[in-house]
Amino acid sequence: MTDEAKKEKMTIVMFSGELDKALAGFTLANTAASMEMDVSMFFTFWGLNIVKKNRTRFSGKGFILKMFGMLNKGGTRRLALSRFHMLGMGTSMMKKVMRKMRIASIDEMMELAKSLGVKLMACTMSMGVMGVNADNLRPEVDSLCGAATYLAEARKSAVNLFI
Amino acid sequence: MKKVDRTLDCIGLYCPMPIVNTAQEMKKMKTGEVLQVLADDQGIKLDMPAWCEATGNDCLAIEEEAGIYKVYVKKLVE
Numbered sequence: 001m002t003d004e005a006k007k008e009k010m011t012i013v014m015f016s017g018e019l020d021k022a023l024a025g026f027t028l029a030n031t032a033a034s035m036e037m038d039v040s041m042f043f044t045f046w047g048l049n050i051v052k053k054n055r056t057r058f059s060g061k062g063f064i065l066k067m068f069g070m071l072n073k074g075g076t077r078r079l080a081l082s083r084f085h086m087l088g089m090g091t092s093m094m095k096k097v098m099r100k101m102r103i104a105s106i107d108e109m110m111e112l113a114k115s116l117g118v119k120l121m122a123c124t125m126s127m128g129v130m131g132v133n134a135d136n137l138r139p140e141v142d143s144l145c146g147a148a149t150y151l152a153e154a155r156k157s158a159v160n161l162f163i
Numbered sequence: 164m165k166k167v168d169r170t171l172d173c174i175g176l177y178c179p180m181p182i183v184n185t186a187q188e189m190k191k192m193k194t195g196e197v198l199q200v201l202a203d204d205q206g207i208k209l210d211m212p213a214w215c216e217a218t219g220n221d222c223l224a225i226e227e228e229a230g231i232y233k234v235y236v237k238k239l240v241e
Contacts, residue, residue, distance in 0.1 A: 031179040034186030035217040103177050112183065 007038040009157040011150065016163055017046030019079035019091060019106065025163045026109035032159065033116035041113075042150045043141075044123035047163075048132055049074030050106070051122060051141050060131020069131050076106040114140055121145050165224070165235055168196040174231065178206050182214050185236065189220065192238050197223065200234040207232050 010032045014025050029039045043051045054077050058069030084090035098105070104112065113120070119142050127133070127144070134144060143149075154160050171188050173181040181202045188198060200211070208225055211234045215222040223235040 027179050030183055034179070034183045035214060101177060102175055104180070116183070 010037045010039045010159040011154045011157045012041045013162045014043045014047035015045050017049035018082040020082050021163050022050045029118045033118050040119040040153050042121050044126045051138050056136040059133035065131035167199040170199045173202040177204050194238050196238050198236045202232050
């Protein structure tokens with residue numbers, strides 16, 4: 001197996017919280033990991049919704065953040081398509097088609113990513129703004145960090161994506 | 164008839180699964196062994212040579228028969 005130090009790096013900023021974009025992010029991450037690349041995914045802003053627990057309490061302090069937490073619950077089960085969500089009908093139809101075609105769900109993609117050594121990191125600034133605490137996040141998240149950590153990884157990366 | 168040490172059935176699986184499964188299966192094999200991958204996602208025609216080039220393994224051949232692709236990959240890198 002290739003040395004850790006010799007592995008090519010890849011960083012993905014997951015800014016979007018939509019189902020299709022999350023799938024694209026994980027597909028690329030998993031493929032890169034099977035090509036012996038060292039992959040890190042940074043979940044920020046809407047991307048935090050992908051790594052929130054499906055059932056969790058709202059952590060926001062103050063009226064605005066509490067309201068926001070109620071409207072923006074997050075969790076893989078609630079992710080919507082970026083187009084044709086059609087109040088939920090489009091998204092559930094797409095999920096049905098994916099199941100039929102044996103395409104992995106987001107949860108399965110995440111599990112696969114973890115088993116392949118992909119690092120999942122959450123942005124602390126977005127967490128603050130959206131009222132998300134560490135215990136609202138899934139155990140799959142490896143660490144909490146800021147832009148500096150991301151840039152330290154990105155500047156060494158062969159591939160860097162913003163999704 | 165090509166000498167095949169292992170077969171991996173990925174028929175019905177879409178990208179990236181054939182490649183991800185190939186990578187995992189190859190880890191269990193010895194250098195010099197040949198893996199036969201069966202898939203029906205046509206992306207594999209370009210994906211497998213690309214994966215082999217990125218990882219340093221050898222894509223020996225890709226045969227197509229009635230919509231099923233048989234890809235032969237030789238493990239070169241430990």
